[in-house]
Amino acid sequence: MTVNEQQYLDLCQHVLAKGHRKSDRTGTGTMSVFGYQMRFDLQEGFPLLTTKKINFNLIASELIWFLRGDTNIRYLLENNNNIWNEWAFKRWVESASYRGPDMTDFGRRQLVDDSFKAAYQAAMTRFKEQILTDDQFAAEFGDLGPVYGKQWRHWETSRGETIDQLSDVIASLKTSPDSRRHLVTAWNPEDIPSNMALPPCHALFQFYVADGKLSCQLYQRSADIFLGVPFNIASYALLTHLMAKEVGLEVGEFIHTLGDAHIYSNHETQVNEQLRRQMYELPTLKINEQLGSIFDVELADLKIEGYQSHPPIKAPIAV
Known part of the structure; x- marks a missing residue:
């Protein structure tokens, strides 16, 4: 049994047993707890869940997109990654430029209305093209x-300058590894109200060096446990591996601290199905030894070996 994956399954069981019924922005409803922490020993294996199949290429291409400072979904679509489509699509169908069927509340309506689902899929295909x-x-x-x-x-900044937070952290890890300031934040209060399609859920992360190993702790303000958190775990584990290679350290732990940790009401059946499954051993991450900089990484530089999993479990996304 892998202790790493059990951390995630314990979270699911805890929220189902102890969670509070809450309303939410999407109108779906959740079971929620506030404040939870998981610790993943990255020496044990790469924490890609085995109780349902997780597409590593989606995780890797999204992280590469972040690392490049990109915010346009074209790169993702070019790599067959559709995980951000709905938020961009929402901006389009709510704009004055949109001409087509009413797409109000498309996330929910496509699940209950087959005729609308066909119209939505046609509009999304046109949008992506x-x-x-x-x-x-x-x-x-x-x-x-x-x-x-x-x-x-x-x-x-307010002075019109720009800060490359990630490059600054890499430099400080190399020159002052014991610093307590190895932080990167995505939570920018000035940009959130009017400019961001979605305020950052994984809001702040910090690195820590001890015994020749690099660890990372993430604070995630909002955590969609069934769909989002498995991706977040693997994404920040991958980031920790890449950062460790960049600064010449081994990997330590990924520590995942959650604020509002929730299971959407229309995901509870899927969560219970996953909890009935047995875990497999975790896979191994291989990074191209010839990779120079973390900022030059390509999908071909990253491989997962020995990944055995149960089939995927589909669930609707709340937009």
């Missing part, structure tokens, strides 16, 4: 505003 082929359309509707990549790499 235009993002990939029309530069002007992509610039206007593919960009999500100053989300993670922008804040990590190009934080804008």
